[in-house]
Amino acid sequence: xxEPTNPQGRTAPSSATLGGEELALIDRYWQAANYLSVGxxxxxxxxxxREPLQPQHIKSxxxxxxxxxxxxxFIYVHLNRLIKARDLDAIYICGPGHGGPGIVANTYLEGxxxxxxxxxxxxxEGMRRLFRQFSFPGGIPSHVAPETPGSIHExxxxxxxxxxAFGAVFDNxxxxxxxxxxxxxxxxxxxxxxxxxxxxxSPVTDxxxxxxxxxNGYKIANPTVxxxxxxxxxxxxxxxxxxxxxxxxxxxxxxxxxxxxxxxDRAVARIKDIQAEARGGGMGFRRPRWPMIVLRSxxxxxGPKTVDGKRVEGFWRAHQxxxxxxxxxxxxxxxxxxxxxxxxxETLFDETGRLRPELAALAPEGNRRMSANPHANGGLLRRELxxxxxxxxxxxxxxxxxxxxxxxxxxxxxxxxxxxxxAEARNFRIMGPDETASNRLDAVFExxxxxxxxxxxxxxxxxxxxxxxxxxxxxxxxxxWLEGYLLTGRHGLFSxxxxxxxxxxxxxxQHAKWLKVSRELGWRRxxxxxxxxxxxxxxxxxxxxxxxxxxxFIDHVANKKSDIVRVYLPPDAxxxxxxxxxxxxxxxxxxxxxxxxxxxxxxxxxxxxxxxCEAGIGIWSxxxxxxxxLEPDVVMACAGDVPTLETLAAVDLLKQAVxxxxxxxxxxxxxxxxxxxxxxxxxxxxxxxxxxxxxxKPVIFAYHGYPYLIHRLTYSRANHAxxxxxxxxxxxxxxxxxDMVVLNELDRFHLAIEAIDRVPGLVxxxxxxKQAFRDRLTxxxxxxxxxxxxxxxxxxxxWPYETRQETGTxx
Numbered sequence: 001x002x003e004p005t006n007p008q009g010r011t012a013p014s015s016a017t018l019g020g021e022e023l024a025l026i027d028r029y030w031q032a033a034n035y036l037s038v039g040x041x042x043x044x045x046x047x048x049x050r051e052p053l054q055p056q057h058i059k060s061x062x063x064x065x066x067x068x069x070x071x072x073x074f075i076y077v078h079l080n081r082l083i084k085a086r087d088l089d090a091i092y093i094c095g096p097g098h099g100g101p102g103i104v105a106n107t108y109l110e111g112x113x114x115x116x117x118x119x120x121x122x123x124x125e126g127m128r129r130l131f132r133q134f135s136f137p138g139g140i141p142s143h144v145a146p147e148t149p150g151s152i153h154e155x156x157x158x159x160x161x162x163x164x165a166f167g168a169v170f171d172n173x174x175x176x177x178x179x180x181x182x183x184x185x186x187x188x189x190x191x192x193x194x195x196x197x198x199x200x201x202s203p204v205t206d207x208x209x210x211x212x213x214x215x216n217g218y219k220i221a222n223p224t225v226x227x228x229x230x231x232x233x234x235x236x237x238x239x240x241x242x243x244x245x246x247x248x249x250x251x252x253x254x255x256x257x258x259x260x261x262x263x264x265d266r267a268v269a270r271i272k273d274i275q276a277e278a279r280g281g282g283m284g285f286r287r288p289r290w291p292m293i294v295l296r297s298x299x300x301x302x303g304p305k306t307v308d309g310k311r312v313e314g315f316w317r318a319h320q321x322x323x324x325x326x327x328x329x330x331x332x333x334x335x336x337x338x339x340x341x342x343x344x345x346e347t348l349f350d351e352t353g354r355l356r357p358e359l360a361a362l363a364p365e366g367n368r369r370m371s372a373n374p375h376a377n378g379g380l381l382r383r384e385l386x387x388x389x390x391x392x393x394x395x396x397x398x399x400x401x402x403x404x405x406x407x408x409x410x411x412x413x414x415x416x417x418x419x420x421x422x423a424e425a426r427n428f429r430i431m432g433p434d435e436t437a438s439n440r441l442d443a444v445f446e447x448x449x450x451x452x453x454x455x456x457x458x459x460x461x462x463x464x465x466x467x468x469x470x471x472x473x474x475x476x477x478x479x480x481w482l483e484g485y486l487l488t489g490r491h492g493l494f495s496x497x498x499x500x501x502x503x504x505x506x507x508x509x510q511h512a513k514w515l516k517v518s519r520e521l522g523w524r525r526x527x528x529x530x531x532x533x534x535x536x537x538x539x540x541x542x543x544x545x546x547x548x549x550x551x552x553f554i555d556h557v558a559n560k561k562s563d564i565v566r567v568y569l570p571p572d573a574x575x576x577x578x579x580x581x582x583x584x585x586x587x588x589x590x591x592x593x594x595x596x597x598x599x600x601x602x603x604x605x606x607x608x609x610x611x612x613c614e615a616g617i618g619i620w621s622x623x624x625x626x627x628x629x630l631e632p633d634v635v636m637a638c639a640g641d642v643p644t645l646e647t648l649a650a651v652d653l654l655k656q657a658v659x660x661x662x663x664x665x666x667x668x669x670x671x672x673x674x675x676x677x678x679x680x681x682x683x684x685x686x687x688x689x690x691x692x693x694x695x696x697k698p699v700i701f702a703y704h705g706y707p708y709l710i711h712r713l714t715y716s717r718a719n720h721a722x723x724x725x726x727x728x729x730x731x732x733x734x735x736x737x738x739d740m741v742v743l744n745e746l747d748r749f750h751l752a753i754e755a756i757d758r759v760p761g762l763v764x765x766x767x768x769x770k771q772a773f774r775d776r777l778t779x780x781x782x783x784x785x786x787x788x789x790x791x792x793x794x795x796x797x798x799w800p801y802e803t804r805q806e807t808g809t810x811x
Contacts, residue, residue, distance in 0.1 A: 017258065017261045017262045017265050018257060018258050018261040018262075022081075023254065023257050023258065025358060025359060025362055026077055026078070026081060026257055026261075026362065027253055027254070027257060028347065028348060028359055029077045029080075029109070029359050029362050030070075030073055030074055030077050030253075031302075031343040031344070031348060032105075032109060032343070032345075032348040032349070032355060032359060033073035033076065033077065033102060033105045033106055033109060034069070034070050034073055034105075034302055034343055035340060035343040035345055035348065036101075036104075036105035036108060036109070036127070036130070036131075037066070037069045037070070037073065037101035037102050037105045038066070038101075038303075038336075038339065038340055038343075039127070039130075039131045039340070040064065040101045040104065040105065040130065040131050040134035040135075041062060041063075041064035041066060041101055041134065041135075041321060042058055042059060042062060042131075042323075042326060042336060042340075043057055043058060043059070043128075043131040043132075044056070044057060044058065044059050044128075044131065044132050045057045045128060045132075047124060047127040047128045047130075047131055047353070048124060048127065048345050048346075048349060048353060049337065049340060049341060049345060052337065053326075053333055053336065053337040055327050055328065055333070058326050058327040058333070058336075059136070059327070060327060061135075062321045062324065062326070062327075063135035063142055063321075064098065064100070064101055064134065064135050064142045064320065064321060065096075065097075065098035065099070065100075065101070065142060065319060065320050066101070066300055066303060066318060066319075066320065066321065066322055067216065067218070067299040067300045067316075067318040067319040067320070068096040068098070068099050068102075068182055068214065068216065068299070068319075069099055069101050069102040070102070070297070070300070070301040070302050070303070071180075071214050071216055071295065071297045071301060072094060072096065072099045072102040072103065072180060072214070073102045073105065073106065074256070074260065074295075074297065074301075075178070075180055075212055075214070075260075075295065076092060076102065076103070076106045076370075077106075077362070078257075078260045078261060078264055079092065079178050079264070079370065080110075080362060080363055080364055080370075081261065081264075081362070082264050082265070082268055083364045083368055083370070084362070084363075084364050084368075086268060087368065088176055088268070088368075089174045089175050089176065089368070089373070089375075090175070090176040090177070090178055090370055090373070091150065091152070091168065091175065091176075091177050091178070091370055091373050091375050091376050092150060092178050092180070092370045092371075093152070093153045093161050093162075093164060093165045093168075093177055093178065093179040093180065094144045094151070094153060094155055094161070094180055095153070095155070095158070095161030095162070095179060095180050095181045095182050095185045095191075096155065096180065096181075096182030096184070096185065096214065097143055097155050097156060097157070097158050097182070097184070097185070098142050098143045098155060098320075099143070099144060099155060099180075099182075100134070100140070100141060100142050100143045100144050100145070100148065100155065101134065101142070103144050103148055103150070103151065104130070104134070104140070104148060106370075106371065107148065107149045107150055107371035108120070108122075108130055109355055109359075109360075109363065110363045110364075110369045110370075110371050110372070111360075111363070111369075112149045112150065112369055112371035112372045113130075113149060113371070114126060115372075116149050116523050120133075122353070122354045122355070123352050123353040123354060124352065124353030125353070126353065127349075127353050141156070143155035143156045145514075145517065146514050146517040146518040146521060146524060147517065147521065149371040149372065149376070149377075149523075150369075150370050150371030150372065150373060150376045151376060152164060152168060152375075152376050152378070152484065152487040152488065153165075154510050154513070154514050156510065157506060157507075157509075157510050158182075158184060158185040158188050158191070159185060159188035159189070159190035159191045159194075159476070160190055160191070160194070160476070160480045160483075160507065160510075161179050161180070161181055161185060161191070161194075162179055162181060162191060162194035162195065162197060162209065162211060163190065163194040163197060163476065163477050163479075163480025163481055163484065164179075164480055164483060164484040164487070165177035165179035165209045165211075165484065166194070166197040166198075166200070166201060166209050166480075166481060166484060167480060167481040167482060167483060167484020167485040167486075167487075167488070168207075168375060168484040168485070168487065168488045169201070169206050169207030169208060169209055169484075170200075170201070170206050170207075170429065170481065170484075170485055170490075171205060171206060171426040171427065171429075171485075171490065172206065172207040172375065172488065173204075173205055173206060173207055173275075174207060175207035175208075175375055175488075176207060176208050176209075176210055176268070176271065177207065177208075177209045177210070178210045178212060178370075179209055179210065179211050179212065180212045180214050181211060181212065181213050181214065182214055182216075183214070183215050183216060183217065183218065183219055183224035183226060183227045184219035184220070184224060186213060186215075186224070186225070186226045187219075187224060187225050187226070189476070190474075190476035190477070190480070193474045193476060193477055194476075194477060194480070195211075195238075195241040195243075196241070196472070196477075197209070197477065197481070198241070198242050198243070198287070198290050198453070199242070199287065199452070199453050199454055200451050200452070200453060200470060200472070200481075201290070201453060202278075202451065202453060202465055202466055203274050203275050203277075203278035203279070203288050204275075204278045204279050204465070204466065205426065205466055208271045208274075208275070208290065209290070210267055210268070210271065210291065210292065210293070211243070211292040211293070212292070212293045212295055213226070213234075213238075213292065213293070213294045213295065214295050214297070215227045215294065215295065215296045215297075216296070216297055216298060216299035216300075216301075216314075217296075217298075217299055217314070218299050218315060218316035218318075218319065219316065219319070220316065220319050220320075221316050221319075222316065223316075227296075231247055231294070234247075234294055235247075238292060238294075242287065242289055242290070243289065243290055243291065243292040244270065244289045244290065244291045244292070245291075245292050245293070245294050246263040246266060246267060246291060246292070246293050246294070247263075247293075247294045247296070248260050248263045248293060248294070248295045248296070249294075249295070249296030249297070250296070250297070251297065251298050251301065251314070256297065260295070263293050264293070266291070267291035267292070267293060270290075270291040271290070271291060274288040274290065286455075287453045287454055287455075298313050298314035298318075299313070299314055299315065299316065299318045299319065300312055300313045300314070300315075300317075300318020300319075300322055301313065301314075302342070302343075303318055303322050303339060304322050304323060304335055304339055307322055307323055307324075307332070307335060323335050323336045323339070374489075375488045375489070376487075376488075377523070377524060377525055378486065378487050378488040378489035378490070378525070378527050379489065379524065379525025379526045379527050379587075380489070380525050381488065381489035382489040382490070382525070382526070382527060382528060382587075383425060383427060383489075384585070385418070385422060385427070385428060385491045385528070385584055385585060386418075386421040386422050386425070387418055387421070387581055387584060387585060388414065388417040388418065388421060390414060390577040390578055390580070390581040390606075391577075391606045391610075393410060393411075393413050393414045393417075393577055394410075394573070394574045394577060394605070394606035394609070395410060395572075395573050395574060395602050396605075397572075397574065397602045397603065397604060397605045397606075397608075399799075400601075400603050400604075400622060400623065400648075400799050400801070401601035401602070401603060401648070401798050401799030402601075402602075402798070402799075403601070403602045404599045404600065404601060404602065405572070405573045405599065405600065405602045406440055406573070406597060406598065406599055406600070407570065407572060407573040407576045407595045407596060407597065407600065407641065408439055408440045408441055408533070408535050408576070408595060408596070408597040409440040409441075409442075409443070409597070410573035410574075410576065410577065411441065411533075411573070411576050411577060411580055411595070412440060412441035412442060412443035412444055413443045414577055414580065414581070415430065415441060415443070415444050415493070415580075416443045416444045416446050416447045417447070418584065419444060419447040419448050419468050420447045422491075423447075427489075427490040427491055428468065428490065428491045428492060429468050429469070429470055429481075429482070429485060429490070429492045429493075430444060430468060430469045430470070430492065430493050430494075430495060431470045431471075431478040431479075431481055431482045431492060431493070431494045431495070432469075432470075432471055432478060432494065432495040432496060433471065433472065433473050433474060433475050433478055433496060433497075433500070434471045434472070434473050435471070435495060435496065435497060435536070436450075436469055436471060436495060438536065439495050439497075439533070439535045439536060439597055440535075440597045441495060444468070444469060445462040445469070447468075448464075448467050448468040448469055449462045449463055449464035449466075449467035449468075449469065450462050450463050450464070450467050450469045450470070450471050451464065451465070451466065451467035451468075451469065451470055452464065452465065452467070453465055475496060475500060475501065475503040475504050476503065476504060476507065478494055478496070478504075479494060479504040479507045479508070480507065482494050482530065483507070483511055483530065486527050486528050486529075486530060487527055489527065489528075490528065491528040491584065492528070492531070493531045493532075493533060493580075493584070494530070494531065494532050494533070495532075495533040495535065496532065496533070496534060496535075497534075497535070497536040497537075497541075497548065498534040498535065498536065498537040498538055498541075498550070498551060498553065498594065499538065499541065499547070499548045499549060499550040500548075501532065501534055501553045502550065502552065502553055502556075505553070505556055508556070508557070508590065509560075511530055511590065512560040512561070512564050512565065512590055515564050515588055515589070515590065516560075516561045516563075516564055518588075519563070519564075519588055526587040526588045527587060527588060528586075528587055529583060529584075529586040529587055529588065529589040529590065529591050530589075530590045530591070531580075531583045531584060531591045531593070532590075532591065532592045532593065533580070533593050533595065534553065534592065534593065534594045534595075535594070535595055535596060535597050536548075536596075536597060537551065537594055537595075537596055537704070538550060538551040538704070538705075538728055538732075538740075539596070539640075539642035539704070539737070539740055539741060540596055540597070540598050540642070540737060540740075541732075541740075542734065542735050542736055542737050542739070542740050543734065544734070545732070545733055545734040546732040546733050546734075549728070549732035549740070550728075551594075551704055551705035551706065551727075551728050552705065552706060553592065554567055554592065554594070554671070554704075554705045554709065555705065555706055555708075555709050557590065557592050558671075558709060558712070558713070560590070562672070562675070562679055562680040562681065562683075563680075563681060564588075564589060564590055565589070565590050565592070565672075566583070566586075566589055566590070566591045566592065566670070566672060566682070567592045567594075567670070567671040567672060568583070568591065568592065568593045568594070568669055568670055568671070569594050569595075569639045569640045569641070569668065569669060569671060569704055570593070570595050570613070570641070570669055571603055571604075571638070571640070571641050571644040571667060571669070572600065572601070572602045572603045572604060572609075572641065572644075573602055574602065574604050574605065574606050574608075574609035575604060575609045575612060575613055575669055576593070576595045577606075577609070578609050578610055578613040579593055579613060579669065580593060582613070594640065594704060595641065596641045596642065598737075600641055600645065601645060601798065601799060603620075603644070603648075603799075612667070612669060613669050613670075615673075616668070616669050616670030616672075616673040616682060617666065617667070617668045617669065617670060617673040617674075617684070617692065618666070618667060618692075619664060619665065619666055619692060620665040620666070620667050622801070623648055623651060623665035623799075623801075624636070624651070624662075624663045624664045624665040625655065625661070625662050625663045626662050626663065626664045630662060631662070631694055631697060632662045632663055632664035632694065632697060633661055633662040633663070633697065633759050633762075634661070634662075634663055634664070634697060634698050634699075634700060634755045634758065634759050635663075635664045635665075635666055635692075635693055635694060635697055635698070635699040635700070636650065636651055636663055636664065636665050636666070636700050636702075636751070636755065637665075637666040637667075637668065637693070637699055637700065637701040637702070638665070638666070638667055638668070638701070638702045638703075639667070639668035639669075639671060639701075639702075639703050639704055639710075640702075640703065640704025640705075641704075642704070642741065642746075643702035643703055643704055643727075643746060644667060644702075646702055646741055646746060646747055646748045646751060647665065647700075647702045647748075647751060648665070648799055649748035649797055650700075650702075650748040650749075650751035650752040650755070651663055651665060652748075652797075652799065652800060653748060653749070653752045653769075653773065654752050654755060654756075654769075657752070657766060657768075657769035657772070657773075658756070658762065658765070658766050658769060661759070661762070663755075666692050666693065670682055671713070672713075674689075674710065674713040674714050675713050675714075676689075676716055676717075686717065686718065689714075689717055690717075690718060690719065693717070693719050693723075694719060695718045695719050696718075696719060696722065697719070697722060698722045698724060698755070698758035698759060699719065699722055699723050699724065700724050700726070700751055700754050700755050700758065701723055701724065701725040701726065702726055702727070702746055702751055703725055703726065703727040704727065704728075705727055705728055706727055706728055706729075707725035707726060707727040707728075707729070708725075710723065710725040710727070711723060711725060722758075724754055724758060726744070726745055726746045726750065726751065726754065727744070727746060728744050728746075729744050729745065731743040731744050732744075735784070736784050736788070736789055736790045737790060738780065738784075738790040738791075738794045739780070739781075739784055739790070742777065742780060742781075747777075749773040749774070749776055749777050750777075752769070752773055753770050753773050753774070756769065756770055757770075779791065780794070
């Protein structure tokens, strides 16, 4: 153990906190959790060691992690004591990646596991099944997962425990999220940033997070950075972060139990004092110094000291499976049996295999059990979001392209009223990395402010100690806060620059996996969807340059289970309103909305937008020339606001240059409609797809992102060979808006040339038109290099046609 040089935050054992009889019971309960944890890692049979261990009792593949588990069990039993003593509303966030054996063990001891899974009963056979299923085919993972009652945090990826805990307690004034952070997780960047979440936690309207930094000194095969730091360094670090650290450390159970009980008592008393002072109006603008606990205990505590003459307890060899050959090696099997018998299971469980009554009485009851807390099954608490009529915010569109509007600015007014309608419920927040105003959603500040718990200067703008907008320059924190908020039953939106949403790719992965699994668990209730608004997108990052130009998040999303993900590319403000209104009212999905913020032509009235978005895809008959019912010569398809603009401009060019050419315009809002209905619930049938795109005519598809995705989505269609997709081809720089599409050959001239090249017999007839279009591209290049802006004919282009029809729903 590292010797402290500054004992200021140290807890002294207090006999007043924990009496001898209670200490003995708590220690036995801890032993029971440790016993069940070891059994899950090792045993197939003989769960209570009623006979000597035999090879057939032991799993052939030993999968699991012991090292962190006894510390997690130690924390859990002490939290249970405090919950019972103070009637606390608390949940347990398990940060260490593979602490599954311990958390499953504790949910089983509390009885919740058997309530959720009746076949894992509170008896010998149930214990056998509990052991057998762990890290076993057809069973459960080795980490805390959706299958684990009481969990909202997937332990498979490190870095997000604290941020999930804070997300859980926002607008939950009575909830305490006890969050255990392991040595390895503490080294990650997102976790390091997460400590700053206390600057966004209101002691008046929010609950509290109790971080418990569990330092056992080692990760997989190395010491940990924080584990080797001295206590005075740790105290300075966390005091600087704004916490009051209490230190608990040692390796002897009795003094450690007393010290932990004292530390938790002090920490929770401090939380309650902070909240009482703030809610009584006595805190003013001062940010409180929230308590935390630094727990130092040996890795693999209570396990074998050595195996094969090598150190195990208190070293990295305890990390996973300390005794590796218990099935085939007699000596190892004896070590395992001695280890398990050291917990004296006969004193913990009765003849039927049930936890002895005096120990069972230590657990909280009903919903006060952390494994049964409704906040950890947020769908139980979810209330429907109140949304205004999106049509009330729609822009007036007298004819296609006649009006100019800003899609996200229009959406901002809608979101402002969402905030107002749900002000009393306090169940909706907007997260974003310092970009709410930049993304032109600033109308929301008419209804709320940015939450900020530091001091506020008179000249600050839209900052308040209570606000519904959360901005921090960390996409990890925005994502994690929102996930915690949604998983505990609330609603929200994450707005981000498109290029930088990639920062949370792996967090998106984990949440998608969580939703996929939880949807298969009948006891998990649906939660609100995770909604992304990606704006300041690839085609309008001309001023920031190549580093800001990347539409690839859509490709990443499209890899996930079809029933989980949705991707929307609304072409204008009214379609964005419909899409946002729809997404905010869905559940158990991940919705990705891509929409620009710049002034753009507006194409559809509110009525047309509603019809078009309900279908997700449709023919814009007013834009094409195929009203006669004849098949088109060419289909001009588009998905995304800039691709839609360039497609319509290309259609305009073709109409003028090639009279008589039959053109169909198809616009795609819901990208997943391109898939077969066999592969995605929103997918079109083959017949519906063919009715839009034909079976044999060329399709020139202008797409917002990387072209390959359209080919992936449509590969099984009859007309796939005629799909010619243009999109982002990894060309970018600091340039003009139109030059961005020219660099990637997505502009109107390249689209028109492609159509001429693909329509049989048109190459010769329209040779002059092709040359004219090439000349305009040359003129464009020369013009921007001289004047630094796009040509007037590009900037001032408008859809020139007067006639229109209401957009139909062709499928």
